């Protein structure tokens with residue numbers, strides 16, 4: 001992190017009290033862990049921070065320290081818009097274009113006069129922030145928040161609570177330390193968190209061994225639906241709205257299912273299509289092994305983006321038409 005920017009941030013923080021921290025829509029472990037980790041840090045520094053999520057966060061993250069204090073834009077738009085308008089400073093974490101908050105919230109954010117600080121690890125950052133900490137080499141925004149606090153010279157404030165939040169995003173965004181962006185530094189940061197007393201075993205259990213029976217049935221259906229296209233080293237699966245409804249699905253139930261598609265020998269690329277009738281879209285998750293860049297692929301074909309080995313996209317066509325389009329792209333996509 002650039003020292004000039006850090007000193008600018010330090011000056012900005014000295015003048016501000018009311019701070020809003022925002023993750024992307026459909027927040028994941030990294031989005032919630034980073035915003036809540038930063039929330040606790042700013043509280044210790046005497047600020048009045050509020051975490052505002054665009055829509056509801058999944059239940060499997062509802063144990064995160066102070067997650068009960070999170071405000072949801074979609075649930076209480078008027079009250080939350082007021083908080084946004086009164087804020088002296090806005091942090092946006094784990095995303096880099098305001099459209100990732102959804103149309104309605106984006107419109108509110110665009111009108112705000114207060115400065116923004118972006119901390120994010122996705123490609124192609126927008127230019128809305130007074131201070132942009134964007135680095136795609138980091139495996140998680142949580143790890144970046146750790147370095148941000150460190151760069152401010154405040155690492156002594158990182159306690160078990162902050163470390164618990166930040167560990168959550170490091171674990172979830174690294175696929176439990178398996179993705180290539182996991183570095184020696186990642187492990188050194190985590191070692192420090194363990195020394196600070198986080199219960200890493202309990203956190204893993206809360207994140208991964210805490211499913212409802214319905215979620216297991218949803219996973220089973222997704223695995224039954226899985227198709228393999230050996231010629232393209234590709235697999236894909238899907239869940240229709242009807243299937244999701246039949247299992248009484250809850251938010252977060254489809255989290256992580258995409259990864260199973262890469263669990264087969266010689267499969268380098270996988271996609272997971274979820275029908276969302278409320279939003280009128282097919283939500284798509286992409287994963288790859290090796291050099292096949294799913295960020296690029298998702299941008300090119302499915303109005304999405306993300307990272308080299310993990311990205312998302314969407315389609316407004318039907319589930320069947322979306323899958324057909326996906327299959328058609330494979331003929332002119334180089335996957336190895």
Ligand SMILES: [Mn+2]
Nearest residue numbers: 030094141173
């Ligand atoms: Mn992330």
